[in-house]
Amino acid sequence: MRNRRDVLRLGTGAAAAAVAAGPTTASPTSAGPRAAAWQELRRALSPGAALYRPGGGGYDRLAVPENLRYAHVRPAGIVACATPRDVRVAVRWSVKHGVPFAPRSGGHDYAGHSTTEGLLVSLRRMSEVVPGGRRLRVGGGATNSDVYRAREANLYFPGGRCPGVGVAGLTLGGGLGFNDRKWGLGCDRLTQTEVVLADGSLVRASARENPDLFWACRGGAGGNFGINTGFTFDAIPVADQVATVFDLTFALDRGVKLMERVQEILRRDGTGDFDCRVGFVNHGHGEITLLGQYLGTDDRLRRHLAPILELGPTKRFVEQRHFWKAQDHLMTKPERVALASKSLVPDRRLEAETVTAVTEWIRHWQPGRAGNAGHVTLFAMGGRSGTPAPDETAFPHRGATFVIDIGTTWDPATPGEVVGHLLDQIGTVYHTLRRDLGTSASYVNFPDPDLHRWRTAYYGPNHDRLVEIKRRYDPGNLFRHGQSVDSRTA
Ligand SMILES: Cc1cc2nc3c(=O)[nH]c(=O)nc-3n(C[C@H](O)[C@H](O)[C@H](O)COP(=O)(O)OP(=O)(O)OC[C@H]3O[C@@H](n4cnc5c(N)ncnc54)[C@H](O)[C@@H]3O)c2cc1C
Missing domain, CATH: 3.30.43.10 (Uridine Diphospho-n-acetylenolpyruvylglucosamine Reductase, domain 2)
Structure with missing residues (x-):
């Protein structure tokens, strides 16, 4: 070997x-x-x-x-x-x-x-981002903001929204963003990565060299097979790309109609130009946010958005910008807090009863202490992110309609019993959604330490192949954490 x-x-x-x-x-x-x-x-x-x-x-x-x-x-x-x-x-x-x-x-x-x-x-000091032709070479410790800062070359690969998130963790587990419906997941644009293995050797993984390790590095998640010291992406030239961002807020009672209309737009959008995130959140009061971008002009977007704007958003921002300026709007640096999350990855639409269950859950959220928040965020999937076969890379959820993040954030000084109640509340809505959507599939980049059947939930049928690859590259399980792929799994 x-x-x-x-x-x-x-x-x-x-x-x-x-x-x-x-x-x-x-x-x-x-x-x-x-x-x-x-x-x-x-x-x-x-x-x-x-x-x-x-x-x-x-x-x-x-x-x-x-x-x-x-x-x-x-x-x-x-x-x-x-x-x-x-x-x-x-x-x-x-x-x-x-x-x-x-x-x-x-x-x-x-x-x-x-x-x-x-x-x-x-790896934070290894944060270089170097363009070369249509490729971007990114150091193993670079973050989304390092990639965005290197924008003079006008090369982009689908990354995330939070400036501090590492390209390594994001890409190795999949990598969702506001451009994945158009250009695929972050891991789909990866063409090569260098990895330090358990024996201390440094190897290259690509379609030609160590192809099985390369397969695992596209959805198999960080901390499993080695330490990736660099990544090369097939980037997209965006010098002439316009994007129209939209950032709308709605009252909770608009939930059912809003989801119906958003899902209809997503279904009709054959190009993947329309991408969005719907957030049901209670951070003192309940509301719904619709944040996203359209890779096209304001005029064209407004035609898509008309049925949604009819619902009377309480806050409304729609603006055409150059691509990079649009990404700047979509970037947010969240406050540093304690957080827990559960996720679900359905392959079907959300029906009205399910949306009502979510809005009622948000309405009755009990923070225990001011500032403790609860949310259900739906990341739109489909388009190009759903084109590869489920076993083409280690990321298995290619038929997904959404990735749903069910989470809570709290001030670290919050007493343990209050935190316990926050976790119970996210557990309740998780079980409702799991039942309604008929799936336990989960996104490995939103890991949940309390998830029981995490191997199947994160990887589906790809788990067996990940174990084989683990046996070859890290037979002694040197790289391990609470939910790592284990070479000893039967
Ligand atoms: C505020 C916030 C916003 C987010 N937004 C998005 C989003 O828009 N889209 C999305 O898909 N996900 C998002 N995520 C989830 C994110 O993709 C994962 O948390 C990801 O694992 C973070 O990568 P990291 O490098 O920052 O994390 P780290 O905590 O550094 O690492 C994550 C895992 O990878 C391992 N690892 C780290 N570096 C390497 C390396 N170089 N080689 C091998 N293994 C390594 C770690 O040991 C750990 O197991 C978000 C998370 C947060 C907290």
Whole structure:
């Protein structure tokens, strides 16, 4: 199996060679490695990298994940990698000293899968975005905002809406955005990625090299097969692209009609130019938001939107812009809070009774404390995101009508019993939707630590192939977290 991999040639300095000599796995000790071992790691890193230990400057900023629900998980050390070689050094050092580790790019994992009490391998310094022809080469730690900042080349690939979300986590699990109906999911535009494997080697994965690993990197999710140090995307030239953004708010009693009309527009839109997100939210009061974009002019959009505007939005913003300015409007930086989410991925329309159940749930939301919010957000699917066969990539939900995010956010100071009640409430509407929509399918990038049959829910029939690939590339389950693909699965 190893012979089939294309191990990339990398320069290794003498210090790195000492660490890279592994892997001889020691058992993890509760005391953690000695000071000398940390020194060994520090010395082996490239000049642009750094090692942070608790109490040292810079540690806190990097230690805290985006989801404050997991802010208490404190790494024993954080290695801020600057090169793929630093990543190899970190993996080999962890194996040698028996220290568990977790890779982190944007740090937005819902379920805390990028937190660890061992070594946190941060890729944020590897955030370069380099255009070349129609390709965009993106570092393993780049975020959506890094991609948007590199807009002079006018090259785009479908990414997410939140500036801080990492391209790595987003793409490896699928990658939904406001352009996926037109141009496919983020993972569908991936043409190559470089991965540091459990044995510390760095390999390339593409349709030609390690094609099975490449398949797994398109929907199989982060933290499973290795650490991806770079990604190449088949980008879309957008220099001449106009987009009209719409951002509308409605009262809850418009829910049924609004969903009926939105679903009708989506059904008729054969081009994928129309993309949107419908948010049912209670953040002090209940309301419905319809946010999205049309890849075309204001005039044409208004023809589509007319039946929706008839419903009398309480807030209304519709504006034609250049593509990048439209993405700026769609980007939001959410407040840093604690959050939990459940998701469902149906393959059918939402009927009136289901929408009524959601609006009533929103109306009766009990925050327990001011500011604690509940939401059901529907991300429109279909169009190009539904064209590949379900087994063409590891992302299986190709017949999806929506990805539904059922979530709550709270201030981390909220008492445990109040949080418990918030979680119970999202559990209730989740069960209603699961019953009405006849599915438990779930989006791996909205992971839910309480989900029981997560293997089938996230991956459907693709799970078996992911296990085979795991056995080949990480037979010892070095890369693991609470819901990772496990090479020992029967
Ligand atoms: C505010 C917010 C907005 C979001 N919006 C969207 C959206 O619009 N569309 C969408 O599809 N999803 C969205 N998500 C979900 C998002 O796609 C996932 O949370 C994703 O995993 C985040 O990636 P990350 O790199 O920021 O996360 P991280 O927490 O850094 O990583 C996520 C997982 O990948 C692993 N990992 C990280 N880096 C690497 C690497 N380089 N190689 C291998 N494994 C790695 C981690 O160990 C962890 O298991 C959103 C999440 C949040 C919190």
